Amino acid sequence: MIVKDESKHLNTCLESVKEYVNEIIIVDTGSTDHTIEIAKTHGAAVYEYTWTNDFAAARNFALTKSTSEWNLILDADEQITSWDKDKVNKLLIGEINIKSNFKQNNEERYSQIFISRLLPKGAYYSGKIHEQVMSKLPKVEMPIEVFHTGYFQTDKSERNLIILKEELSKNPKNAYILYQLARQYKTMNLYQDAAHFFKKSYQTADRSEGYFTDLVVNYIYTLIELKQFYPAFEIIDQMNVPLGNNPDYQFVCGIFYMNFVLSNTAKNIDFLPLIERSYLICLALGNQNEREIVLGTGSFLAAYNLGVYYEMFNQKEKAKEFYEISAAYHYLPAKSRLLTL
Structure with missing residues (x-):
């Protein structure tokens, strides 16, 4: 140590x-x-x-x-x-x-x-x-x-940035360093900087590397924050096959389609079913024990978001069904929604 x-x-x-x-x-x-x-x-x-x-x-x-x-x-x-x-x-x-x-x-x-x-x-x-x-x-x-527990409500950004920038100056095309620098900026809510380095890492990273899925997922989350929907669409089109069996990828796709539809409901309403589809795939992958990066993307988080989706369309029985699935994992927001139905 x-x-x-x-x-x-x-x-x-x-x-x-x-x-x-x-x-x-x-x-x-x-x-x-x-x-x-x-x-x-x-x-x-x-x-x-x-x-x-x-x-x-x-x-x-x-x-x-x-x-x-x-x-x-x-x-x-x-x-x-x-x-x-x-x-x-x-x-x-x-x-x-x-x-x-x-x-x-x-x-x-x-x-x-x-x-x-x-x-x-x-x-x-x-x-x-x-x-x-x-x-x-x-x-x-x-x-x-x-x-x-070291990163929970603890800010190590200043130290990390100094070392990462020093490493990048020596290896400007190193996809792993670019990825870690992007993650650091995302943690600091500096999304423009994060997107810049995620893009550079994404363009050069070896897809067989263990960090690649996390790179893609966090890149899409960053683009959602920036409301850069069409670059995110491009990544999703490229990754649907290689990452289609990953719950974290499907979960961020659900988040993306929701934000995309809400950005212009009249124009983007045709994409509405893809929200439901993404979360249902999440649950199916979870049932197959596909590994999650963030715990719950293949179970209670996806089920909760489906509950919200169905409740939004006044499908209360279906909403209740998925809230109950989520609540079975002791997810408190799902328990709270059940009390209102």
Whole structure:
């Protein structure tokens, strides 16, 4: 782990992981709180490191201090919530499921992503920010689940932008850096800047990359915010086949068609059925256990939006049906709408 001033989170993190590991390596980049003392109470080996705005360099330094054949990488604001010890011991290197909470539409929502965090000795990182593991070994999804709270109501924009711009100056055509820069601007509600960098990333990104679906979905959300409907149409036309079986893609399509129809109802009314169609596909994909990025796009969020759609057209029985599906997931807005029907 690399840490700085993490006394708020560190104890919870180390308590969650200590039964699964043989040693704990903590690299501290200049804490002024009780981080180091907390680490030592858990038997951690603590090393001081001068921060250079380079996450990969710090992680690689930490890896050199490990005496183990395999290394689990965590951040202080993460905690293990699930670990199938028998299966992990039968596998080698892998990606672990990191779930995060974030704010959207004044609600707390959750996302999930698989990231390489269980590494063999000799694997290393590259990239000053949003660093990636450099290894030719195959990536395997591991039965390990982590909950990450670091970006919930926390603004790390200034730090991230400085490092991302520095990286981009060295690699101006790197699709991954362009994507991360676009996401950062979107987080800051700077949608024009976000759209600019999403477009550049979209034009050069390899569609087989793990981040590509998220790139497309967030690009469309950004264009919706800017009311740039025709560029969004172009992307949807291109992505309907390669991403058609992804619930997050279908969900943003539903949002898009709704906003497009409402932008000029008289002119765009023919697109109204596509709203319903998108959310029904979401639910069908969810029933097939297609993986979501944002939890609920294949279940309670899609069902709730269908309820709103049917209620808007006074189809109260159908609205109630889908609100009940959503409410079964304890989604509070759906429960509230049921009380009014």
